[in-house]
Amino acid sequence: MKKNTPTDSFFAQVYEVVRLVPWGRVTTYGAIAQYLGAKRSARMVGWAMNQAYLYPDVPAHRVLNRKGLLTGRHHFATPTLMQELLEQEGIQVIDNQVQNFETLFWNPSQELAL
DNA sequence: TGCGTGACCACGG
């Protein structure tokens, strides 16, 4: 069992945003952190993703670093799974870099703008 | 209790 900490809500918000990432699109740790009003806590988003495997509806493979690199691939079941999942969505990945990243980038602060 | 680490990022040079 996980203990209840104040940051659990932050984690929950992260998962909620990631669930909203459309098929075939990608976002970044920083964008999520910024959307949640804590761009300084982008690392916490990364840590949240580390626990994301506990949440089946969270497409962690759509979350990249700010350059569009698959920095989290080693934390998947296999090192190639993240890339394979992206390619299944029609996203081209070369050398851990998502091609056409700026076009595929889904910014919650913009797409979910109030 | 304290310290090092990390799926990160912004900023200055």
Place this chain on the structure above:
DNA sequence: CCCGTGGCCACGC
């Protein structure tokens, strides 16, 4: 673009 620095904070030892 690269590099160094500071900040964030949960977690493991």
